[in-house]
Amino acid sequence: MSEIPSDLKYTSSHEWVRIESDGSVTVGISDHAQDLLGDLVYVEAPEQGTEVQAKEACAVVESVKAASDIYSPIDGEVLEGNETLADTPEIINNDPYGEGWIMRIQPAEEADMSSLMDAEAYEALVASETH
Amino acid sequence: MGNRTPIYNEHLAAGGKMVDFAGWEMPIHYGSQLNEHHQVRRAVGMFDVSHMTVIDLSGSQVKAFLQYLLANNVDRLKDSGKALYSCMLQPDGGIIDDLIVYCLNPDWYRMVVNAGTSEKDLTWINEQAGAFDVNIKERADLAMIAVQGPEAIDRLCQVLPDCEPVRALKPFFATELDNLFIARTGYTGEDGVEVIVPNDRAASLWSELREAGVAPIGLGARDTLRLEAGMNLYGTDMDESVTPLESGLGWTVAWEPQERDFIGRKVLEQQRKDGVKHKLVGLVLKDRGVLRGHQKVLVGDAGEGEITSGTFSPTLGHAVAFARIPSCEQDHAEVEIRKKHVAVEIVKPPFVRNGKSCL
Numbered sequence: 228m229s230e231i232p233s234d235l236k237y238t239s240s241h242e243w244v245r246i247e248s249d250g251s252v253t254v255g256i257s258d259h260a261q262d263l264l265g266d267l268v269y270v271e272a273p274e275q276g277t278e279v280q281a282k283e284a285c286a287v288v289e290s291v292k293a294a295s296d297i298y299s300p301i302d303g304e305v306l307e308g309n310e311t312l313a314d315t316p317e318i319i320n321n322d323p324y325g326e327g328w329i330m331r332i333q334p335a336e337e338a339d340m341s342s343l344m345d346a347e348a349y350e351a352l353v354a355s356e357t358h
Numbered sequence: 359m360g361n362r363t364p365i366y367n368e369h370l371a372a373g374g375k376m377v378d379f380a381g382w383e384m385p386i387h388y389g390s391q392l393n394e395h396h397q398v399r400r401a402v403g404m405f406d407v408s409h410m411t412v413i414d415l416s417g418s419q420v421k422a423f424l425q426y427l428l429a430n431n432v433d434r435l436k437d438s439g440k441a442l443y444s445c446m447l448q449p450d451g452g453i454i455d456d457l458i459v460y461c462l463n464p465d466w467y468r469m470v471v472n473a474g475t476s477e478k479d480l481t482w483i484n485e486q487a488g489a490f491d492v493n494i495k496e497r498a499d500l501a502m503i504a505v506q507g508p509e510a511i512d513r514l515c516q517v518l519p520d521c522e523p524v525r526a527l528k529p530f531f532a533t534e535l536d537n538l539f540i541a542r543t544g545y546t547g548e549d550g551v552e553v554i555v556p557n558d559r560a561a562s563l564w565s566e567l568r569e570a571g572v573a574p575i576g577l578g579a580r581d582t583l584r585l586e587a588g589m590n591l592y593g594t595d596m597d598e599s600v601t602p603l604e605s606g607l608g609w610t611v612a613w614e615p616q617e618r619d620f621i622g623r624k625v626l627e628q629q630r631k632d633g634v635k636h637k638l639v640g641l642v643l644k645d646r647g648v649l650r651g652h653q654k655v656l657v658g659d660a661g662e663g664e665i666t667s668g669t670f671s672p673t674l675g676h677a678v679a680f681a682r683i684p685s686c687e688q689d690h691a692e693v694e695i696r697k698k699h700v701a702v703e704i705v706k707p708p709f710v711r712n713g714k715s716c717l
Contacts, residue, residue, distance in 0.1 A: 265578070266392040268670040269648050287696065289648045291391050291582060291670055313646065 229259040229353065232324055236300070236340070237349035240282075243324060244300045244343055247331075251306055255328040256288065256297065256319065259353045264290040267316040272308030273330055279303055281339070286329055288319065300343060302335040359383070363408035364501050364560040372574050379577060380474035382409040387576035394579035395672040398546055399713045402507035403575035404567055411476035412500045412554060413469040413483070417492040420467055424459065427486055429602060429620055431612035435461035441530045441543055444610055445602045446479065447622030451629065452598035453605065455479050456590065458543060460532050468539070470502070470552075472592050486621070500539075501560035505572060506550035506583075508713065514540075514551060516570040517563070524551065538563075545580065547587025547711050582669050585678065588640065588707025588716075594651065595638060595666040595680050603629050604682065606638035606707070634685055640707040641665065641679040642717060647695055649679035649702070654694040657704075660686035665693065671709060674717070678709045 231237075236244040241260035245253045261267065269289040279285045284296035286308070308330045312318060319327035334340070344352065360383040369376065374385030384406070387394060397403045415424065424432040430444030440461055446454045455475045460468045471479045476496075483494055505514050515521035523533050524540055529549075532541035539554035555563050568574070581591070590596055596605040603611070603626060611626060612618070643649055649668030656662055663683030671678045683691065683704075692699040708716050 265387065266390055268392075268672075269646060289670070291395075291672070292386075292578060294648065294650060 229257065229262055230324070231257065231259070231346050231350050231353070233346040235324070236343035236345065237352075238298065238300050238343060239352060240298045242297060242300055246340070251331050251333050252301065252303075253328050253331050254297075254300060255323055257349070257353075258323050260295075261320050261323045261327070264288065264295060265292050266290055267319050270309075270312035270316045270319065270329070272310065272312055273305045275305055275307055277305040279305060279332060281342075288316070288329075297329055299332065301332065301338040301340060303332040303338055304335070306331040306333050361409070363406055364557045365406045365408060365503075365564050368561055368564050369406065369574070372568075374574070374576065377577075380409060380472075382473060384409060385574070385576040387578045388574050391576065391578035391582070392672050394573070394575040395582050397573050398507045398548060398575055398579065398583055399673055399710075400507070401573075402505065402509040402513050402550075402571070403573045403579075404564070405504040405506070405575050405577075405580055406501075406564070407504050407552070408501035408560065409473040410502055411471050411473065411479070412497040412502070413471065413480070414495045414497055415467045415469065415492055416465055416495075417490070418465065419490040420465060420492045423487060423490040423492045424467060425618055426490075426620055427483065428459065429611045429622060429626070431618060432459060432461065432467065434612065435459075437531070438463060439527075439532045441532055441541060445607060446482070447601070447620070447626075448598060449621055449625070451601035451622040451625035453592070453596050453600060453602060454482055454598060456592050456596070456607070458541075460541065462532075462534070474593055499557055500554050501557050502552060502554050503560065503564060503567070504544055504546075504550065504552045505567065506544045506546040506548050506575075508549055510548070510550035513567065513570045513572050514553075517566040527551075545587070545589055546583040547589070547708060548583075548713065581667075582672060585667055585669055585680070586671050586673055586708065586710035588709060590638070590680070591667060600636075600682070601626060601629060601634075603634045604636045604638065606680075636663070636682050637685050638666065638680055638682050640705040640709060641668070641681050641691065641693065642703045642705055642709070643677040643679075643693070643700060644703070645676075645700060647677060647700055649677040649693060649695075655681045655683055655702075656692040656694065656699065657683050657686055657688055658691070660684040660688060663691075673710045673713070674715055680707065
């Protein structure tokens with residue numbers, strides 16, 4: 228069973244979202260997503276200042292098997308991409324909710340967080356996809 | 359539910375992640391494809407390749423038949439147990455399948471063909487056999503385990519009562535031993551053997567090999583290992599729309615003797631005379647990024663081609679690929695990855711042999 232921390236929000240495309248105390252959000256991929264992808268060998272995190280829109284592909288993770296787009300969960304601007312992933316992409320496999328974060332985003336004023344799932348809803352989604 | 363090999367339960371017990379492969383439920387990995395890849399390059403691992411099809415051919419005209427059926431010439435198999443890699447072609451030169459054929463004795467040959475093509479192959483072989491005195495028998499009663507890596511022979515010998523005949527096997531030779539058919543062949547670029555074993559003994563042999571320290575390896579690592587080793591995958595790097603000359607397999611076509619009339623010969627002769635328009639090459643990307651099948655390859659004035667299979671090479675630490683490109687003398691090209699152009703080198707495969715880089 229994959230780990231799904233209860234204090235995070237999730238998207239249907241398997242990103243996790245942590246809303247920080249300063250109003251920014253940190254984004255990564257779920258334990259379930261890294262498990263599906265297998266050993267990651269390449270990550271293209273977005274550059275600082277990139278304008279992103281909800282459900283828009285803005286980063287790429289590649290495993291030995293396949294490439295997969297990472298979608299922004301909200302409208303906003305990229306504050307920082309996790310540069311350490313360029314040399315050590317396997318951090319995402321080892322610590323998807325911690326050191327394996329992919330980007331930090333400053334949400335736009337009109338950004339809509341209401342469509343994000345809570346842990347319970349995401350767990351149901353994972354269960355439905357694996358059966 | 360797909361077909362299951364006799365080793366299916368052992369895969370589940372070892373934590374194998376099962377996927378559909380050509381109608382078979384096969385392990386893609388047992389946890390980490392990368393670790394499994396390194397395990398084979400550095401020590402030893404084993405693959406369940408029982409989904410592949412073993413075909414025995416016998417009869418008074420079996421040699422003449424195979425000389426007609428295959429682009430390579432089984433007359434090269436002078437010594438008992440010798441193996442030959444060959445393509446089986448359509449009259450237009452398109453590749454029906456690639457295979458290994460062994461000669462056990464002058465009246466008995468054994469062929470191993472791909473899983474995804476076995477039905478098509480058997481139909482074709484039977485159709486062509488019409489006028490020849492030859493018996494064609496699919497051996498569904500046999501399973502196959504490939505033991506590969508620098509320690510492969512030593513580990514295998516731990517589970518065999520008398521291993522001298524195996525140690526004495528030269529590459530691309532096979533022998534029968536204790537009701538096992540053992541061939542010093544493989545699909546990884548490492549030393550090793552492929553063992554054809556009766557179905558009812560396959561699971562126990564697998565377990566004995568595990569106890570001898572041979573790790574199970576999934577189809578995922580099999581693909582990255584074969585790509586590093588510069589070996590084509592049927593259905594990906596070649597199919598019925600291309601000839602061996604367009605697939606880096608000109609060396610497997612036996613042109614001599616000229617009077618041997620094998621299926622597809624006329625078209626290949628013409629292509630050889632006129633020159634091929636496309637060729638299969640290796641690509642190397644030293645910068646970051648991963649080459650993948652179907653990415654576009656730009657070869658300057660020569661035109662455009664396409665990657666047929668690409669991956670991150672665990673041994674080399676960067677991406678490598680096969681690509682079919684217009685015939686040219688260039689040694690560099692560009693690949694389009696997500697609308698960006700990245701520079702790659704054009705090389706002649708293999709990329710890795712016996713654990714070491716060939717670049």
